[in-house]
Amino acid sequence: MRKIVSIIFALAVLQGALAFAQGNKSDQLNQAVEAYNANNLAQAAKLFYDVKMSDPQAGNRAQAEYYLAQSLFKMGMYQSALAFYNAVFVAGPAHPYYIKGAEGLVNVAQALHDDTLIPSQINKYYNSQEFAKMDPMILSRINFYVGLLLYRQEKYGESMAFLSAIDQKSRVFPKGLFLQATIHIRLGVRYNLAGDEARTRAEYDQAIKLFEQIVDLSGREEAKAMKAIASYDNIVRLWQLCTLNLARAYYGKGDYAKAVMYYSRIPMFSQDWADALFEIGWAYFMREEYGRALGALHTLHSPRYQNLFAPESWILKGTIYFHVCLYEEATAALNIFKQRYENMLPTLKGILDAGLPNEKFASLLLLDKLDKADPMAKVPDLVRSSILTSPRVENFRHFLRSLEAEAKAIELVGEWRGIRLHDELAGVVTVQRNLLVRTAGGFVKANLQNRYQTILGFVGHSKMIKLEITSHERLLLKAGLSIKAQERGKLAPRPRVPDETYNYWPFKEEYWKDELGFYVYTVRRACPAK
Amino acid sequence: MKMFFLTLASLMLISAGALAESPNERVHVLQKRDYSVKNKIEIGGLFAMSVDDIFTQHYAGVLSLDYHIDEAFAIEFTWLSCKVPFYMGDKVSDDPAAYSGSWLRKGHSYTDAYYNIKNDAQLSPSNADLAMIGNYWGLNVEFSPIYGKFSLFNWGLARADFYVTAGGGLATTEYMRPDKTWVDTGLYFMGSFGMGFRIFLARWFAIRLDMRDLTFAAKVEGEAGATGTTTETKIRSTLFVMLGVSFLFGGEEPVQIWSPY
Numbered sequence: 117m118r119k120i121v122s123i124i125f126a127l128a129v130l131q132g133a134l135a136f137a138q139g140n141k142s143d144q145l146n147q148a149v150e151a152y153n154a155n156n157l158a159q160a161a162k163l164f165y166d167v168k169m170s171d172p173q174a175g176n177r178a179q180a181e182y183y184l185a186q187s188l189f190k191m192g193m194y195q196s197a198l199a200f201y202n203a204v205f206v207a208g209p210a211h212p213y214y215i216k217g218a219e220g221l222v223n224v225a226q227a228l229h230d231d232t233l234i235p236s237q238i239n240k241y242y243n244s245q246e247f248a249k250m251d252p253m254i255l256s257r258i259n260f261y262v263g264l265l266l267y268r269q270e271k272y273g274e275s276m277a278f279l280s281a282i283d284q285k286s287r288v289f290p291k292g293l294f295l296q297a298t299i300h301i302r303l304g305v306r307y308n309l310a311g312d313e314a315r316t317r318a319e320y321d322q323a324i325k326l327f328e329q330i331v332d333l334s335g336r337e338e339a340k341a342m343k344a345i346a347s348y349d350n351i352v353r354l355w356q357l358c359t360l361n362l363a364r365a366y367y368g369k370g371d372y373a374k375a376v377m378y379y380s381r382i383p384m385f386s387q388d389w390a391d392a393l394f395e396i397g398w399a400y401f402m403r404e405e406y407g408r409a410l411g412a413l414h415t416l417h418s419p420r421y422q423n424l425f426a427p428e429s430w431i432l433k434g435t436i437y438f439h440v441c442l443y444e445e446a447t448a449a450l451n452i453f454k455q456r457y458e459n460m461l462p463t464l465k466g467i468l469d470a471g472l473p474n475e476k477f478a479s480l481l482l483l484d485k486l487d488k489a490d491p492m493a494k495v496p497d498l499v500r501s502s503i504l505t506s507p508r509v510e511n512f513r514h515f516l517r518s519l520e521a522e523a524k525a526i527e528l529v530g531e532w533r534g535i536r537l538h539d540e541l542a543g544v545v546t547v548q549r550n551l552l553v554r555t556a557g558g559f560v561k562a563n564l565q566n567r568y569q570t571i572l573g574f575v576g577h578s579k580m581i582k583l584e585i586t587s588h589e590r591l592l593l594k595a596g597l598s599i600k601a602q603e604r605g606k607l608a609p610r611p612r613v614p615d616e617t618y619n620y621w622p623f624k625e626e627y628w629k630d631e632l633g634f635y636v637y638t639v640r641r642a643c644p645a646k
Numbered sequence: 647m648k649m650f651f652l653t654l655a656s657l658m659l660i661s662a663g664a665l666a667e668s669p670n671e672r673v674h675v676l677q678k679r680d681y682s683v684k685n686k687i688e689i690g691g692l693f694a695m696s697v698d699d700i701f702t703q704h705y706a707g708v709l710s711l712d713y714h715i716d717e718a719f720a721i722e723f724t725w726l727s728c729k730v731p732f733y734m735g736d737k738v739s740d741d742p743a744a745y746s747g748s749w750l751r752k753g754h755s756y757t758d759a760y761y762n763i764k765n766d767a768q769l770s771p772s773n774a775d776l777a778m779i780g781n782y783w784g785l786n787v788e789f790s791p792i793y794g795k796f797s798l799f800n801w802g803l804a805r806a807d808f809y810v811t812a813g814g815g816l817a818t819t820e821y822m823r824p825d826k827t828w829v830d831t832g833l834y835f836m837g838s839f840g841m842g843f844r845i846f847l848a849r850w851f852a853i854r855l856d857m858r859d860l861t862f863a864a865k866v867e868g869e870a871g872a873t874g875t876t877t878e879t880k881i882r883s884t885l886f887v888m889l890g891v892s893f894l895f896g897g898e899e900p901v902q903i904w905s906p907y
Contacts (some may be wrong), residue, residue, distance in 0.1 A: 341906070352906045359906075428684050597674065607669075617679050618678055619679050623674060623675055634677040
């Protein structure tokens with residue numbers, strides 16, 4: 117009996133202690149909320165963390181977890197916030213802050229310019245039923261991120277489903293349209309390779325329609341454009357890209373006249389101009405306007421673009437010369453390709469085959485100056501600069517800068533010194549930094565691989581053209597004609613000046629900045645009469 | 647043709663390898679003009695000075711008004727003024743050499759050569775050689791067959807039009823007698839030939855450098871003889887160098903299409 121009494125007594129004491137503890141934790145949560153409302157965010161985070169770690173009530177712990185993330189987000193510690201938003205999100209719909217956690221992830225993705233890691237996490241736990249309760253603008257952004265991720269994974273059908281679910285009022289609506297159009301282009305290329313002309317045209321038509329829809333958002337006039345700029349993310353860049361992509365789509369369709377028209381609209385010296393020059397070269401080639409095609413390449417091969425990675429431009433040049441039977445010139449162009457690009461292959465292969473872990477590749481992207489001992493210092497300048505022009509590079513760099521700033525900020529918060537929160541956040545940032553370095557390294561490695569394969573592919577083209585040249589020269593000799601082009605035909609006259617609003621200048625081995633983009637070649641008519 | 651007045655190599659970077667001259671091709675530049683002048687009206691203000699007269703020195707203000715028919719041809723009205731037109735000033739009664747309103751002849755003076763001959767050798771050049779242009783109103787046709795561009799170091803690029811001009815108009819001339827009284831010789835027809843170039847610094851603004859030769863038959867009093875004073879006629883030509891600025895209006899402004907770039 118005495119034993120029973122003592123047990124009952126002990127239970128009563130324990131219950132009392134628990135009740136006291138509960139009351140104490142509830143107070144702590146209230147204090148944390150008060151600190152949060154008073155914008156004393158470091159203190160709030162500390163208190164929320166305590167509640168999250170030790171409150172016996174699951175509801176309190178969940179609330180504390182979410183508000184801990186919110187406090188950190190408001191402090192600009194996005195990576196730390198991400199860890200707790202992610203915990204809320206991964207807990208699933210059972211977590212009372214599940215939806216808000218997902219929204220938090222989206223906000224962090226925006227703040228960190230992360231279009232890779234967070235979208236991948238959201239995609240993994242995507243719950244369409246629960247997400248339907250979300251603010252449509254946030255949901256649209258999630259759909260865009262997931263669509264982008266799936267697009268990169270070449271899951272075009274699934275990507276389209278997410279992208280077409282983006283709300284028209286969302287800031288990412290034009291981006292979604294753009295990505296859909298890009299998918300149509302990719303599909304068009306696929307069908308084209310498969311020889312399915314009807315589906316190729318249908319895909320390109322769809323793409324053109326979507327690009328036009330994006331351009332239409334501007335109303336094609338300044339006043340409306342200003343409104344659109346205020347309403348949508350990156351719309352100006354999208355309009356620029358639409359011009360280039362409309363040209364590409366018309367090229368894909370085989371409408372070279374329209375392709376030339378759109379390529380010509382890309383302003384000189386703009387960031388898309390080099391691409392436009394190269395591609396318009398192909399469009400002119402397809403129209404058999406060889407002089408103009410060579411003229412476009414002349415600008416691309418000018419000192420302005422001496423650091424541009426454009427191996428195909430030399431192949432195109434060689435091909436054009438081959439078509440007009442200027443075999444010496446074709447060989448010269450292919451030799452330049454060999455000297456500038458083919459000779460890079462052993463270096464690139466050496467780097468790629470060295471079995472370096474992904475982290476070792478990251479320095480190319482994340483460091484402005486490379487140490488001589490760094491394997492990335494061996495990457496040829498042309499290749500390095502081509503990788504660094506990718507818009508994703510700035511995202512990686514932004515992310516890294518943000519992580520480094522956050523690591524410093526964590527050390528500076530006095531309230532967190534010596535407590536577990538400090539260690540956990542510092543750990544989160546370190547882990548994320550390592551992950552980022554690995555991801556960035558993977559990106560560089562994939563790009564190096566891509567450049568290597570690209571050059572290798574064109575080496576094959578180059579050899580084919582050289583073979584054709586030899587065989588054509590043999591035919592010339594058989595027919596009793598001279599191999600030297602100057603003995604086979606007349607030089608075409610200089611091009612006609614369209615009207616008095618044009619100036620004519622002969623090119624005398626001097627590049628004048630204002631003349632870039634206006635070159636036209638005339639070539640000797642060296643093909644033997646058939 | 648490019649005119650390389652001040653061109654230095656900074657704009658011209660030679661790309662090795664890519665530029666091997668081939669006898670089988672020519673590279674041309676067909677460039678849309680930056681500065682179209684077609685249908686534009688150009689108003690210019692220039693300062694002019696004569697450079698080839700032995701005895702006379704002119705300084706003039708020039709107002710020019712050009713209408714550019716197309717890129718090559720223009721019609722130009724010119725008013726060159728060395729003194730206030732149609733106003734001789736009043737002689738100061740007690741000093742026949744002095745005139746009230748002496749400022750009106752600020753653009754006229756005789757050279758040291760004139761005074762040396764007159765004072766040292768006690769000689770006087772003929773009145774025809776002393777005739778000075780007061781004002782000239784003329785109409786010219788301007789033809790610009792040559793265009794060019796140049797750059798000084800790498801400070802941007804300037805376009806230039808080189809032109810020749812011919813025309814004629816009316817001028818007033820006057821000269822000073824040995825007794826220092828001024829004689830107005832009336833209105834003359836005057837021929838004008840010249841050349842120059844304008845450097846466009848903007849679509850609407852240019853610097854102009856001109857040379858104009860104004861030729862006229864100076865009819866002046868000759869030496870006094872038994873039958874009275876004879877009339878002497880001499881073909882005179884005066885070369886002016888002009889420097890100024892001009893502003894261009896109207897014409898077809900380039901259509902400004904809003905571009906996201």
